Amino acid sequence: METTLTVRRLSAPDNDAVVRLLDAEPLAGAFVAxxxxxxxxxxxxxxxxxxxxxxxxxxxxxxxxxxxVGCDDAAADAFADMARREGRQCSSIVGAGPAVRRLWRGLRPHWGEARAVRERQPLLMIDRPPAVAPDPFVRRSTRADVPALFPAAVAMYTEEVGVSPLADRAGASAYRDRLEFLVAVGRSYARIDNGRVVFKAEVALQTRHTAQIQGVWVAPHLRGRGLAAPCMAAVIADALHRHAPTVSLYVNDFNAPALRTYRRCGMREAGELATVLF
Known part of the structure; x- marks a missing residue:
């Protein structure tokens, strides 16, 4: 790197330095890794x-x-200046809470209001067998499950993000392609009863440090019945066995039922993220 406090585009010769930095942020840096x-x-x-x-x-x-990833205030300010010059090309800002909040303070006057700001999202992890017994009916999804899984995935996304991924044709195609990829590589999990998805989740990110779960969804008519924790335990157990030495996820701090479920499984807080949605 240059000795001046500037931002520059990285390339393959920087790979070793980038890997070292991401290794120091194994959970918060999982998306970039x-x-x-x-x-x-x-x-x-x-x-x-x-x-x-x-x-x-x-x-x-x-x-x-x-x-x-790895930002102090000076780095966040420098990246905000870089992003301001580029113009907004992203649909979200996501990362460690202090860095995202600092970035957004620098960008908000230029980019205008966001659709939603999730100020605090606890980052949870587990590196041992879950504390509750896994649901034996949760399994890795197959290609034959995709027609049932896709509507559940759309419902989850719409509920979580506030807009449908089917709002435009290109987005709908990309969203289905992503689901089919996760199924194909064995990173989609579901409990399907009589052809209906009652629980689903995916290992959306996988690094040598962690398997990050996203897309957790329980059918609305079954919520509050104690289904989520055993189902999540099944995903955690399999992900620890097949994918990575830790399992992680992040959740909105106002989602008390989800936080109770994850903590019941034995997950513990390991950091804090934040997200700005456009």
Missing amino acids: DRLEVLGWSRSNRLYGYGRGGELTAVCLSGGNLVP
């Missing part, structure tokens, strides 16, 4: 770095999501 693994140093993977004293101290992925 996963994208780097999947996309490599392609043009679609715009990764910027901030350095101090010749050392890479923070990175920020810029694309469909703006994702800072």
Whole structure:
């Protein structure tokens, strides 16, 4: 890295420094680590770095999501200036809470109001067998399950994000493609009773450090009946066995039922994220 406190676009020669930085942020940096693994140093993977004293101290992925990792206030301010110059290209800002909130303070006067700001999202993890018995009916999804899974996935996304992923044709196609990919690689889980999805979740991100679960959904008419914790325990147990040495996820701090479920499974708080949605 340059010795001046500037932001620059990173490339393949920076790979070792980036990996070291992401290894130091194994949970909060999971999104960037996963994208780097999947996309490599392609043009679609715009990764910027901030350095101090010749050392890479923070990175920020810029694309469909703006994702800072390892930022102090100075790095967040520098990345906000970079993003302001580029213009908004992302649908969200997501990352460690202090960095996202600092970025958003710098960008809000230029980008205008966000659709939603999730100020605090506890980042939870577990590295041991779950504390409740796994539901034996939760299994890895198959290609034959996709027609039933897709409506459940759309319902989950719409409930969580506030807009449907089917709002435009390109988005709908990309969303289904993503679901089919996760099914194909064994990272989609569901309990399906009589052809109806009653629970689903995916390991949306996978690194050598963690399997990050997203897309957790219980059929509305079955909520509050104690189904979620055993189902989540089944996902956690299998993900620890097949995918990574830890399982992690993040959840809105106002979602008390979900927090109770995850803590009942034995997950503990390991950090805090925040998300700005456009």
